[in-house]
Amino acid sequence: MLTLASLSLRLGVSGCRGGRRSIATVVSGNKTSRLVRERLALEVERMRSRFSGFRPALVVLQVGDRDDSNLYISSKLKAAAQIGIDARHVRLPSSATQDEVLQNILSVNENPFVHGLIVQLPLDSVNPMDSELITNAVSPDKDVDGLSCINAGKLSRGDLKNCFIPCTPNGCMELIRQTGVSVAGKHAVVIGRSKIVGAPMHDLLLWNHATVTSCHSKTTDLPEQVGRADILVVGAGRAEMVRGDWVKEGAVVIDCGINHVPDETKASGKRVVGDVHYASANERAGFITPVPGGVGPMTVAMLMENTVLSAQRFLLKNPAGR
Ligand code: GUN
Numbered sequence: 001m002l003t004l005a006s007l008s009l010r011l012g013v014s015g016c017r018g019g020r021r022s023i024a025t026v027v028s029g030n031k032t033s034r035l036v037r038e039r040l041a042l043e044v045e046r047m048r049s050r051f052s053g054f055r056p057a058l059v060v061l062q063v064g065d066r067d068d069s070n071l072y073i074s075s076k077l078k079a080a081a082q083i084g085i086d087a088r089h090v091r092l093p094s095s096a097t098q099d100e101v102l103q104n105i106l107s108v109n110e111n112p113f114v115h116g117l118i119v120q121l122p123l124d125s126v127n128p129m130d131s132e133l134i135t136n137a138v139s140p141d142k143d144v145d146g147l148s149c150i151n152a153g154k155l156s157r158g159d160l161k162n163c164f165i166p167c168t169p170n171g172c173m174e175l176i177r178q179t180g181v182s183v184a185g186k187h188a189v190v191i192g193r194s195k196i197v198g199a200p201m202h203d204l205l206l207w208n209h210a211t212v213t214s215c216h217s218k219t220t221d222l223p224e225q226v227g228r229a230d231i232l233v234v235g236a237g238r239a240e241m242v243r244g245d246w247v248k249e250g251a252v253v254i255d256c257g258i259n260h261v262p263d264e265t266k267a268s269g270k271r272v273v274g275d276v277h278y279a280s281a282n283e284r285a286g287f288i289t290p291v292p293g294g295v296g297p298m299t300v301a302m303l304m305e306n307t308v309l310s311a312q313r314f315l316l317k318n319p320a321g322r
Contacts, residue, residue, distance in 0.1 A: 024284075025179070027252075027289050028294070029295055032174060032178055032297075043308055044084040044085065045084065047315070057114045058114070058117070058118070059090055059114050059116070061104055064093070064094035064125055094125050098134070101134055105117065116144035135147045144307050151165075158203075158206075160204075164310070166195075168196060168235070168295060168298075169197060172254045174302070175254055184209035185210070187211050188212045188213070189225055190215065190233045191215045192256075194235060198214065198216070201233050226242060228248065229251055232251055232252065233256065235256035235275070240276065243280055244282070244285075251285050251287075252288075253276055253285040259272065260272060
């Protein structure tokens with residue numbers, strides 16, 4: 001029998017933490033991303049049997065050796081391996097020149113056996129790099145990060161079916177869907193206007209028919225704006241900046257922040273918090289994503305989804321599988 005509890009488990013939402021009832025329902029990115037990855041693994045298996053061994057392939061290009069990038073890349077490679085995506089990590093030294101980076105991108109663009117290419121950001125280079133030039137060098141039909149002007153332009157015009165949607169906003173939309181709250185007609189507020197999170201999140205909510213307000217570092221009345229949000233997505237990059245008493249009762253709160261703050265009780269001397277003050281927002285929100293275990297795993301799952309989508313588009317044009 002499908003009980004409310006089993007339905008919630010399937011959907012990746014739950015109203016309890018550690019046996020204690022919390023006011024907001026927690027929307028788990030860990031559970032939701034697992035469901036997405038399981039679905040993709042089946043899809044990849046179907047492709048392999050239908051197109052004699054065909055596998056979606058992804059290249060992750062890294063410049064330098066940042067610890068945070070190394071961590072993100074290893075989760076991407078692990079997820080790809082579980083799903084059956086053939087993922088390759090190309091690491092250039094921090095001494096690489098911009099021309100060398102561009103050369104590597106162009107060679108992957110021309111390789112018909114690769115369906116997705118991402119350049120891990122930020123670039124960790126000792127040489128001057130134009131990251132805009134570099135992200136735009138990725139062929140739009142392999143740009144599974146959705147960061148090129150072509151894909152960003154299509155998204156901004158509402159051409160959602162013909163572009164790659166950036167992974168973090170796409171993951172946020174999936175988590176909002178899990179709540180069962182419909183976006184159409186709601187007032188959504190996005191904090192942050194980065195190319196990777198805030199700006200595409202604005203567009204995605206808009207074309208899912210929300211009325212959207214974008215807030216940023218020059219917004220003068222942030223608490224008031226936040227207080228109007230039925231759906232709040234925060235990608236500000238500032239630890240626990242959004243306070244619970246700003247949040248509208250019952251709102252959906254999606255926290256994209258990953259910040260390290262000192263914590264002497266931890267062996268590492270630090271812990272990870274979001275951009276939202278979780279404990280106080282939890283008392284007012286209807287739904288809330290945890291940090292960690294909320295948006296982060298969804299970003300990885302959506303990169304896998306875009307890679308499988310790119311491989312499907314490739315097969316539509318090349319039914320022989322090459
Ligand atoms: N750095 C942090 N998040 C991301 C992401 O989603 N894509 C890329 N390319 N770099 C990142």
